[in-house]
Amino acid sequence: MMLDIRDLRVSLPTERGLLNAVRGVDLQIARGQTLCLVGESGCGKSLTATSIMGLLTRQAQITTDRFEMAGQDLTRKPAAGLARMRGRDVAMIFQDPTSALNPTLTVGRQLTEGVMRSEKLSRRAAEARAVEMLERVGISNPAARLAQYPHGFSGGQRQRIMIASALMGRPKLLIADEPTTALDVTIQAQILQLLGELQADLGLSILLITHDLGVVAAIADDVAVMYAGRIVERAPARDLFVRPRHPYTRGLLAAIPVPGVTPRGSALPAIPGRVPGLIGTLRGCAFRDRCAQAAPDCAADPVPRHGIGAGRFVECVNPEEAST
Numbered sequence: 217m218m219l220d221i222r223d224l225r226v227s228l229p230t231e232r233g234l235l236n237a238v239r240g241v242d243l244q245i246a247r248g249q250t251l252c253l254v255g256e257s258g259c260g261k262s263l264t265a266t267s268i269m270g271l272l273t274r275q276a277q278i279t280t281d282r283f284e285m286a287g288q289d290l291t292r293k294p295a296a297g298l299a300r301m302r303g304r305d306v307a308m309i310f311q312d313p314t315s316a317l318n319p320t321l322t323v324g325r326q327l328t329e330g331v332m333r334s335e336k337l338s339r340r341a342a343e344a345r346a347v348e349m350l351e352r353v354g355i356s357n358p359a360a361r362l363a364q365y366p367h368g369f370s371g372g373q374r375q376r377i378m379i380a381s382a383l384m385g386r387p388k389l390l391i392a393d394e395p396t397t398a399l400d401v402t403i404q405a406q407i408l409q410l411l412g413e414l415q416a417d418l419g420l421s422i423l424l425i426t427h428d429l430g431v432v433a434a435i436a437d438d439v440a441v442m443y444a445g446r447i448v449e450r451a452p453a454r455d456l457f458v459r460p461r462h463p464y465t466r467g468l469l470a471a472i473p474v475p476g477v478t479p480r481g482s483a484l485p486a487i488p489g490r491v492p493g494l495i496g497t498l499r500g501c502a503f504r505d506r507c508a509q510a511a512p513d514c515a516a517d518p519v520p521r522h523g524i525g526a527g528r529f530v531e532c533v534n535p536e537e538a539s540t
Protein backbone atom coordinates (compact mmCIF):
# COMPACT_ATOMS: atom_id res chain seq x y z
CA MET A 217 0.00 0.00 0.00
CA MET A 218 1.46 3.37 -0.98
CA LEU A 219 -0.85 5.33 1.27
CA ASP A 220 -2.96 4.09 4.14
CA ILE A 221 -4.79 6.68 6.19
CA ARG A 222 -7.50 5.86 8.69
CA ASP A 223 -9.88 8.26 10.34
CA LEU A 224 -8.21 11.48 9.28
CA ARG A 225 -9.79 14.47 11.01
CA VAL A 226 -8.94 18.09 10.34
CA SER A 227 -10.47 20.98 12.27
CA LEU A 228 -9.81 24.67 11.91
CA PRO A 229 -10.58 27.31 14.51
CA THR A 230 -12.75 30.09 13.07
CA GLU A 231 -14.50 33.13 14.54
CA ARG A 232 -17.74 31.18 14.59
CA GLY A 233 -16.33 28.07 16.26
CA LEU A 234 -14.41 24.96 15.29
CA LEU A 235 -14.85 24.06 11.62
CA ASN A 236 -14.70 20.29 11.22
CA ALA A 237 -13.64 20.19 7.60
CA VAL A 238 -12.39 16.58 7.38
CA ARG A 239 -14.45 14.24 9.54
CA GLY A 240 -12.96 10.76 9.56
CA VAL A 241 -11.54 10.05 6.12
CA ASP A 242 -10.07 6.65 5.20
CA LEU A 243 -7.86 6.62 2.12
CA GLN A 244 -5.90 3.73 0.70
CA ILE A 245 -3.89 3.95 -2.50
CA ALA A 246 -2.06 0.94 -3.87
CA ARG A 247 1.30 1.15 -5.61
CA GLY A 248 0.91 2.38 -9.16
CA GLN A 249 -2.75 3.27 -8.63
CA THR A 250 -4.50 6.53 -9.51
CA LEU A 251 -7.18 7.53 -7.05
CA CYS A 252 -9.38 10.51 -7.88
CA LEU A 253 -10.93 12.42 -5.00
CA VAL A 254 -14.08 14.17 -6.21
CA GLY A 255 -16.79 16.31 -4.68
CA GLU A 256 -18.24 19.79 -4.68
CA SER A 257 -16.27 22.83 -3.68
CA GLY A 258 -15.75 23.12 0.08
CA CYS A 259 -16.16 19.43 0.92
CA GLY A 260 -12.57 19.13 2.23
CA LYS A 261 -10.61 17.73 -0.73
CA SER A 262 -7.78 20.24 -0.59
CA LEU A 263 -7.48 20.04 3.18
CA THR A 264 -7.21 16.25 2.91
CA ALA A 265 -4.39 16.59 0.38
CA THR A 266 -2.53 19.27 2.26
CA SER A 267 -2.71 17.26 5.48
CA ILE A 268 -1.23 14.26 3.71
CA MET A 269 1.60 16.53 2.58
CA GLY A 270 1.96 18.05 6.05
CA LEU A 271 1.39 21.49 4.58
CA LEU A 272 -1.57 22.69 6.61
CA THR A 273 -1.56 25.94 8.54
CA ARG A 274 -0.34 25.63 12.10
CA GLN A 275 -3.77 26.43 13.53
CA ALA A 276 -5.20 23.26 12.01
CA GLN A 277 -5.85 20.38 14.38
CA ILE A 278 -5.15 17.05 12.71
CA THR A 279 -5.64 13.57 14.10
CA THR A 280 -5.45 10.17 12.49
CA ASP A 281 -5.62 6.56 13.64
CA ARG A 282 -3.15 5.34 11.08
CA PHE A 283 -0.92 7.14 8.61
CA GLU A 284 1.42 5.05 6.51
CA MET A 285 3.06 6.26 3.35
CA ALA A 286 5.62 4.65 1.06
CA GLY A 287 6.39 1.98 3.63
CA GLN A 288 6.86 4.39 6.54
CA ASP A 289 4.65 4.62 9.56
CA LEU A 290 3.97 8.29 10.22
CA THR A 291 1.14 7.82 12.69
CA ARG A 292 3.09 8.96 15.72
CA LYS A 293 5.22 11.74 14.33
CA PRO A 294 3.64 12.89 11.09
CA ALA A 295 5.27 16.33 11.01
CA ALA A 296 8.85 15.12 11.35
CA GLY A 297 8.28 12.17 9.03
CA LEU A 298 6.63 14.25 6.35
CA ALA A 299 9.31 16.92 6.42
CA ARG A 300 11.75 14.14 5.53
CA MET A 301 9.58 12.61 2.84
CA ARG A 302 8.25 15.73 1.16
CA GLY A 303 9.74 16.31 -2.27
CA ARG A 304 11.25 12.83 -2.18
CA ASP A 305 8.77 10.05 -1.50
CA VAL A 306 5.77 12.31 -1.98
CA ALA A 307 5.35 15.46 -4.04
CA MET A 308 2.47 17.73 -4.88
CA ILE A 309 1.42 19.73 -7.91
CA PHE A 310 -1.01 22.59 -7.64
CA GLN A 311 -3.77 24.12 -9.67
CA ASP A 312 -2.02 27.26 -10.73
CA PRO A 313 1.54 26.88 -12.03
CA THR A 314 1.92 30.66 -12.25
CA SER A 315 1.73 31.14 -8.52
CA ALA A 316 3.73 28.01 -7.70
CA LEU A 317 6.73 28.95 -9.87
CA ASN A 318 8.91 31.84 -8.77
CA PRO A 319 9.03 34.39 -11.61
CA THR A 320 12.40 35.76 -10.52
CA LEU A 321 14.31 32.47 -10.65
CA THR A 322 15.35 30.51 -13.73
CA VAL A 323 13.62 27.20 -14.32
CA GLY A 324 16.94 25.43 -13.81
CA ARG A 325 17.45 27.01 -10.42
CA GLN A 326 13.91 26.12 -9.28
CA LEU A 327 14.20 22.54 -10.39
CA THR A 328 17.61 21.89 -8.92
CA GLU A 329 17.55 23.67 -5.54
CA GLY A 330 15.49 21.06 -3.71
CA VAL A 331 17.51 17.99 -4.69
CA MET A 332 20.84 19.76 -4.21
CA ARG A 333 19.78 20.25 -0.62
CA SER A 334 17.89 17.04 0.11
CA GLU A 335 20.06 14.58 -1.82
CA LYS A 336 23.24 16.65 -1.65
CA LEU A 337 23.57 16.45 -5.43
CA SER A 338 26.17 18.59 -7.17
CA ARG A 339 24.81 21.34 -9.42
CA ARG A 340 25.87 19.30 -12.44
CA ALA A 341 24.11 16.16 -11.31
CA ALA A 342 20.99 18.12 -10.35
CA GLU A 343 20.94 19.83 -13.75
CA ALA A 344 21.32 16.51 -15.51
CA ARG A 345 18.28 15.27 -13.60
CA ALA A 346 16.36 18.45 -14.41
CA VAL A 347 17.06 17.89 -18.10
CA GLU A 348 15.88 14.29 -17.78
CA MET A 349 12.65 15.35 -16.07
CA LEU A 350 11.91 18.20 -18.48
CA GLU A 351 12.39 15.76 -21.33
CA ARG A 352 10.06 13.33 -19.63
CA VAL A 353 7.29 15.91 -19.36
CA GLY A 354 7.66 16.91 -23.01
CA ILE A 355 9.62 20.18 -22.87
CA SER A 356 11.74 20.34 -26.00
CA ASN A 357 15.39 21.37 -25.94
CA PRO A 358 15.48 21.08 -22.15
CA ALA A 359 19.18 21.81 -21.55
CA ALA A 360 18.90 25.24 -23.14
CA ARG A 361 15.66 26.03 -21.34
CA LEU A 362 17.11 25.68 -17.87
CA ALA A 363 18.40 29.24 -18.18
CA GLN A 364 14.95 30.68 -18.97
CA TYR A 365 12.47 32.25 -16.58
CA PRO A 366 8.88 30.96 -16.18
CA HIS A 367 7.38 33.86 -18.18
CA GLY A 368 9.08 32.50 -21.29
CA PHE A 369 6.75 29.47 -21.22
CA SER A 370 3.06 29.03 -22.04
CA GLY A 371 0.52 28.03 -19.35
CA GLY A 372 0.58 24.39 -20.41
CA GLN A 373 4.39 24.35 -20.47
CA ARG A 374 4.51 25.91 -17.03
CA GLN A 375 2.27 23.14 -15.73
CA ARG A 376 4.67 20.61 -17.31
CA ILE A 377 7.56 22.34 -15.56
CA MET A 378 5.66 22.08 -12.27
CA ILE A 379 5.24 18.37 -12.86
CA ALA A 380 8.96 18.05 -13.72
CA SER A 381 9.73 19.88 -10.50
CA ALA A 382 7.54 17.46 -8.53
CA LEU A 383 9.35 14.53 -10.16
CA MET A 384 12.84 15.79 -9.30
CA GLY A 385 12.99 13.84 -6.02
CA ARG A 386 11.75 10.68 -7.80
CA PRO A 387 8.59 10.47 -5.67
CA LYS A 388 6.51 7.34 -5.33
CA LEU A 389 3.30 9.23 -4.63
CA LEU A 390 2.19 12.32 -6.52
CA ILE A 391 -0.63 14.46 -5.17
CA ALA A 392 -2.23 16.71 -7.75
CA ASP A 393 -4.83 19.27 -6.66
CA GLU A 394 -6.95 20.32 -9.64
CA PRO A 395 -3.87 20.27 -11.88
CA THR A 396 -5.71 21.12 -15.08
CA THR A 397 -8.42 23.54 -13.96
CA ALA A 398 -6.50 26.67 -14.96
CA LEU A 399 -5.75 25.33 -18.45
CA ASP A 400 -7.80 25.30 -21.62
CA VAL A 401 -9.45 22.08 -22.69
CA THR A 402 -6.89 20.87 -25.26
CA ILE A 403 -4.00 21.49 -22.88
CA GLN A 404 -5.94 19.81 -20.06
CA ALA A 405 -6.18 16.65 -22.12
CA GLN A 406 -2.45 16.75 -22.87
CA ILE A 407 -1.54 17.16 -19.20
CA LEU A 408 -3.83 14.29 -18.22
CA GLN A 409 -2.28 12.11 -20.86
CA LEU A 410 1.13 13.06 -19.51
CA LEU A 411 0.12 12.10 -15.96
CA GLY A 412 -1.15 8.77 -17.26
CA GLU A 413 2.13 8.12 -19.07
CA LEU A 414 4.21 9.06 -16.05
CA GLN A 415 2.16 6.78 -13.92
CA ALA A 416 2.75 3.87 -16.28
CA ASP A 417 6.46 4.59 -16.88
CA LEU A 418 7.47 5.37 -13.33
CA GLY A 419 4.97 3.22 -11.44
CA LEU A 420 3.75 6.33 -9.62
CA SER A 421 0.77 6.29 -7.33
CA ILE A 422 -1.35 9.38 -7.93
CA LEU A 423 -3.93 11.08 -5.74
CA LEU A 424 -5.74 13.45 -8.05
CA ILE A 425 -8.23 15.96 -6.76
CA THR A 426 -10.80 17.20 -9.19
CA HIS A 427 -14.41 18.25 -9.41
CA ASP A 428 -14.38 17.28 -13.08
CA LEU A 429 -15.79 13.83 -13.71
CA GLY A 430 -14.50 14.00 -17.28
CA VAL A 431 -10.99 14.02 -15.79
CA VAL A 432 -11.94 11.06 -13.62
CA ALA A 433 -13.17 9.06 -16.58
CA ALA A 434 -9.91 9.76 -18.39
CA ILE A 435 -7.45 8.80 -15.70
CA ALA A 436 -8.81 7.20 -12.51
CA ASP A 437 -8.40 3.60 -11.44
CA ASP A 438 -10.46 4.26 -8.35
CA VAL A 439 -12.70 7.11 -7.25
CA ALA A 440 -13.43 8.40 -3.76
CA VAL A 441 -16.45 10.68 -3.52
CA MET A 442 -16.20 13.21 -0.73
CA TYR A 443 -19.11 15.02 0.85
CA ALA A 444 -19.02 17.36 3.84
CA GLY A 445 -15.68 16.03 5.05
CA ARG A 446 -16.27 12.29 4.58
CA ILE A 447 -15.73 9.76 1.82
CA VAL A 448 -19.29 8.64 1.13
CA GLU A 449 -18.50 6.22 -1.67
CA ARG A 450 -15.42 4.56 -3.06
CA ALA A 451 -15.29 2.35 -6.12
CA PRO A 452 -13.27 1.41 -9.18
CA ALA A 453 -13.93 4.19 -11.71
CA ARG A 454 -15.82 2.06 -14.19
CA ASP A 455 -18.12 0.64 -11.49
CA LEU A 456 -18.80 4.08 -10.12
CA PHE A 457 -19.89 5.41 -13.49
CA VAL A 458 -21.97 2.38 -14.31
CA ARG A 459 -23.45 1.73 -10.86
CA PRO A 460 -23.23 4.67 -8.50
CA ARG A 461 -24.65 3.62 -5.14
CA HIS A 462 -24.71 6.78 -3.09
CA PRO A 463 -27.47 9.26 -3.92
CA TYR A 464 -24.85 12.03 -3.86
CA THR A 465 -22.69 10.22 -6.41
CA ARG A 466 -25.78 9.78 -8.56
CA GLY A 467 -26.46 13.49 -8.29
CA LEU A 468 -22.88 14.37 -9.23
CA LEU A 469 -22.97 12.08 -12.23
CA ALA A 470 -26.30 13.48 -13.33
CA ALA A 471 -25.05 17.05 -12.97
CA ILE A 472 -21.91 16.71 -15.05
CA PRO A 473 -21.65 15.47 -18.62
CA VAL A 474 -19.12 12.69 -18.99
CA PRO A 475 -17.84 12.19 -22.53
CA GLY A 476 -18.69 8.70 -23.68
CA VAL A 477 -20.97 8.09 -20.71
CA THR A 478 -23.63 10.84 -20.67
CA PRO A 479 -25.79 10.83 -23.78
CA ARG A 480 -25.31 14.01 -25.80
CA GLY A 481 -27.91 16.69 -25.30
CA SER A 482 -29.36 15.17 -22.15
CA ALA A 483 -30.54 17.50 -19.39
CA LEU A 484 -28.18 18.00 -16.47
CA PRO A 485 -30.08 18.50 -13.25
CA ALA A 486 -27.97 20.13 -10.54
CA ILE A 487 -28.20 18.76 -7.00
CA PRO A 488 -30.70 20.96 -5.14
CA GLY A 489 -29.67 22.62 -1.90
CA ARG A 490 -26.22 23.34 -0.53
CA VAL A 491 -23.42 21.66 1.35
CA PRO A 492 -24.14 21.93 5.11
CA GLY A 493 -22.07 24.18 7.34
CA LEU A 494 -19.27 22.28 9.04
CA ILE A 495 -18.99 24.32 12.23
CA GLY A 496 -19.63 22.15 15.28
CA THR A 497 -20.73 18.53 15.32
CA LEU A 498 -22.66 17.06 12.42
CA ARG A 499 -24.66 13.95 13.26
CA GLY A 500 -26.06 11.37 10.89
CA CYS A 501 -25.88 11.58 7.12
CA ALA A 502 -24.72 15.05 6.05
CA PHE A 503 -26.45 14.68 2.69
CA ARG A 504 -29.92 13.90 3.99
CA ASP A 505 -31.29 17.45 3.60
CA ARG A 506 -30.60 17.28 -0.12
CA CYS A 507 -31.40 13.64 -0.68
CA ALA A 508 -34.54 12.55 -2.53
CA GLN A 509 -34.41 9.16 -0.74
CA ALA A 510 -33.96 10.58 2.78
CA ALA A 511 -35.75 8.66 5.56
CA PRO A 512 -35.90 9.11 9.37
CA ASP A 513 -33.10 6.51 9.73
CA CYS A 514 -30.73 8.87 7.98
CA ALA A 515 -30.31 10.87 11.20
CA ALA A 516 -28.72 7.80 12.84
CA ASP A 517 -25.10 8.24 13.77
CA PRO A 518 -22.71 6.90 12.63
CA VAL A 519 -24.02 6.32 9.11
CA PRO A 520 -23.68 2.63 8.21
CA ARG A 521 -20.95 1.76 5.77
CA HIS A 522 -21.67 -1.06 3.38
CA GLY A 523 -18.76 -2.86 1.76
CA ILE A 524 -19.63 -4.07 -1.71
CA GLY A 525 -16.87 -6.30 -2.94
CA ALA A 526 -13.17 -5.55 -3.00
CA GLY A 527 -12.26 -1.87 -2.75
CA ARG A 528 -15.87 -0.67 -2.83
CA PHE A 529 -17.96 0.86 -0.13
CA VAL A 530 -20.85 3.21 0.28
CA GLU A 531 -21.83 5.08 3.40
CA CYS A 532 -25.60 5.39 3.28
CA VAL A 533 -28.62 4.06 5.17
CA ASN A 534 -30.34 3.02 1.96
CA PRO A 535 -27.79 2.75 -0.83
CA GLU A 536 -29.15 2.33 -4.32
CA GLU A 537 -29.45 -1.19 -5.54
CA ALA A 538 -27.43 -1.95 -8.63
CA SER A 539 -29.27 -0.53 -11.65
CA THR A 540 -28.72 -3.39 -14.01
Ligand SMILES: Nc1ncnc2c1ncn2[C@@H]1O[C@H](COP(=O)(O)OP(=O)(O)OP(=O)(O)O)[C@@H](O)[C@H]1O
Pocket residue numbers: 228229230235237255256257258259260261262263264273427494
Ligand atom coordinates in the same frame (compact mmCIF):
# COMPACT_ATOMS: atom_id res chain seq x y z
N1 LIG B 1 -7.28 28.09 6.37
C1 LIG B 1 -8.59 27.91 6.52
N2 LIG B 1 -9.27 28.51 7.54
C2 LIG B 1 -10.59 28.35 7.71
N3 LIG B 1 -11.35 27.57 6.93
C3 LIG B 1 -10.76 26.95 5.89
C4 LIG B 1 -9.35 27.08 5.63
N4 LIG B 1 -9.06 26.32 4.56
C5 LIG B 1 -10.22 25.75 4.16
N5 LIG B 1 -11.24 26.13 4.95
C6 LIG B 1 -12.65 25.67 4.86
O1 LIG B 1 -12.65 24.25 4.97
C7 LIG B 1 -13.62 23.68 4.11
C8 LIG B 1 -12.98 22.68 3.18
O2 LIG B 1 -12.09 23.34 2.29
P1 LIG B 1 -11.28 22.64 1.11
O3 LIG B 1 -10.48 23.71 0.44
O4 LIG B 1 -10.55 21.46 1.61
O5 LIG B 1 -12.44 22.16 0.14
P2 LIG B 1 -12.33 21.62 -1.34
O6 LIG B 1 -13.23 20.46 -1.39
O7 LIG B 1 -10.91 21.41 -1.71
O8 LIG B 1 -12.93 22.81 -2.17
P3 LIG B 1 -12.38 23.49 -3.51
O9 LIG B 1 -12.70 22.55 -4.60
O10 LIG B 1 -13.17 24.76 -3.58
O11 LIG B 1 -10.91 23.73 -3.28
C9 LIG B 1 -14.28 24.84 3.40
O12 LIG B 1 -15.46 25.13 4.07
C10 LIG B 1 -13.27 25.97 3.52
O13 LIG B 1 -13.94 27.21 3.51
